[in-house]
Amino acid sequence: MIKGLRERFRYFKATGTTGIVAFIMSLLPDEKTCLDCIKALEQGGCDVLELGIPFSDPLADGEMIEKFHHRGVEKGLNLDKGLEFAFKVKEIIHMPLVIFTYFNPVYQMGIENFRTRICEIGAEGVIVPDMPLEELERLTAKDIEVIPLVAPSTPEARIKKADSLNPPFIYCVSVRGITGMQELPEEEIKDYLLRVRNNSISPLALGFGISSPEQARVFKDYTDALVVGSLLASVIEEYMSQPGRLPQEIESMIRKFKKAVSC
């Protein structure tokens, strides 16, 4: 498989295939289980890993992922520990790694510091959900790829602006709002993705609200990748008390998604 985040996304776009991006919160329920889950994701065919950093006030996230943020904060987790963990993760996986964090922890760490850490880890992208396009330049530098987000409410001019940053991909938020599983108005989402497509040349990833392989199949031709987040969190939640069984559940879930988008 092709190495590199940018290259992978270009490949998806060029070949019309659809990649799977998995979001998982770092270090939960504990370090070992989390690492096992990540290995299982890759085993199941996941293409890109999006690793979340727990934050006390995650206002762009829905209830399920918010619960993981709060749980993490209660356990004393933070950006520093999350990045230490990311370093270990990077050593055991081959797929590209993207870090998902709110802005305040980055600001406290110091933006320069954060960039250095990201480079040391070898993470290939950063997603900061509470930073709109105007603020992203605080983070951008030649050695760090910042992923812009767009939403159904985003006007065409702003889609073009996101595209002009020449990102590895544009993250398309699918529901008007927050991460979490809910019924998507199919046609509306398709129209939205077409609108983004028509105003950009970057590859696209559709996220926030993909809750089943069937749904993934519906949208696969409209995007270059799909993000699975809340659903994965709910599987972790369900099997948390059986850490032995958790990896195989995750692996089989990802396999189902991969199968759904490749037929």
Place this chain on the structure above:
Amino acid sequence: MYPDARGYFGRYGGRFVPETLIPALDEIEKSYRKLQEDDRFKSQLAAMLKDYAGRPSPLYFASRLSEKLGGARIFLKREDLNHTGSHKINNTLGQALLARYMGKKRLIAETGAGQHGVATATAAAVLGMACTVYMGAKDAERQKLNVFRMQMLGAEVVKVAKGSQTLKDASNEAFRDFIRSFEYSHMVIGSVVGPHPYPMLVRDFQSVIGEELKEQFVQKEGKMPDYIVACVGGGSNAMGIFYPFLSLPEVKLVGVEAGGKGLLPGCHGATLAQGREGVLHGALSLLLQDEHGQVAPTHSLSAGLDYPGVGPEHAFLKETGRAEYVYIRDEEALKAFYELSRLEGIIPALESAHALAYACKLAPRLRPDQSIVVNLSGRGDKDVEQVAGIKEV
């Protein structure tokens, strides 16, 4: 002129929200700038403030309190006499009218002490709009009376039992609602916090306090006051009374934060005194947080000051030195609460009692020809039950 075009007061402010919300914020800013020039909107708001909210609020010379303290004369700007019992109505009427002009049918609000929730529910009722108010479960418990009031006014009250269970988490939930519903809803932020244009919007709607004061004080005393003292949680009543005086350097402006049980981590709400730069609820300002940027727990006897953030313009005024910020501990505020009740027959809100307590410390150090205006931002009815449960010091 602050804020600048990007919504910054110096380096504070801005917009740190999901991209989804940007078009909604743009729409609010555009509509507001248009309505600022619209005579019909202005006269409609002025009429509501006068005939419905009861403005102008009186300026009262607290003679018995001044006499007892010795030193400067203390005046009270009686925002407690407004309809719904606090300054919050100035902003909610303004924003609700703005929302109606934008064609929104529903208002969303976050509330700490419940005063902003009540004021939003009231504005929604009188303008025929739906209303949902988010309130921390801990606050809903200590301010039960306001929960009933909001419900009686027809609002839906959602108690938030997450995180700190106070204003911070209520705000997170309100933002989540807004992100999902902005096409038909307007979020009425209750303080000078949040992403641009809210700090400007709320400041402007609250500036009526300072504008009135200027006129009233000159009329009464033939000059400007020496000090204006106001409590600061997010900072809306302070910003409203300070703003028209920013260009008059002879008037000293003092913001009073919640010192809680003292300045140990988690024991206070003194953001300007102890906070570092950070981002919460959409703006870069000062913030109480740990070294890793996790937002810190806070404490204050008064729910309205129990908040880890503060409006970006206050951070800016602190930096430029135009305003000074101090803090008052729970017990000092409680003492002032009783003092004003017994000497002047006015039961103040616990929030306002913080401003008052500072004025009581300041007055004896000043000359009798000097004057202090305290913004009595709210009345204390909502706090009676809570205070009755605490043994008087």
